[in-house]
Amino acid sequence: MVSISAVTIVVLHLTFIVTFLVISSLSRIFGAARKKKPLYKLFYVASFLMTMSMVVSLLGLDLQYMALLAVGLDLIGLILGCAVTYFYWDWLPRELAKG
DSSP states (O other): OOOHHHHHHHHHHHHHHHHHHHHHHHHHHHHHHHTOOOTTHHHHHHHHHHHHHHHHHHHTTTOHHHHHHHHHHHHHHHHHHHHHHHHHTTTHHHHHHHO
16 A cells, blocks of 8 residues: 555655756747757756655655755755746846846
8 A cells, every 4th residue: 555655755756857848848948949058958957856855855755864865955955946947038028028
């Protein structure tokens, strides 16, 4: 039987992974149009870190050091994804203010 905590871990991680993949696709399109550096590839790294965190969380649900490693991977992935979003999409507020 699958525990509730395992289902929660999978759902939460997949939410962030899919979100980062969607944002990377949008960033690739807008970045090409605006001739920006391909920083969107860092979203793939953030998604990979979140995937690794999910796997570590599921493999070591009862081990303290595995939980700590999973939290660390989560934090690094989320900070990376948020930082790339902030710097890659910094043009959007200026464009919206023009309209």
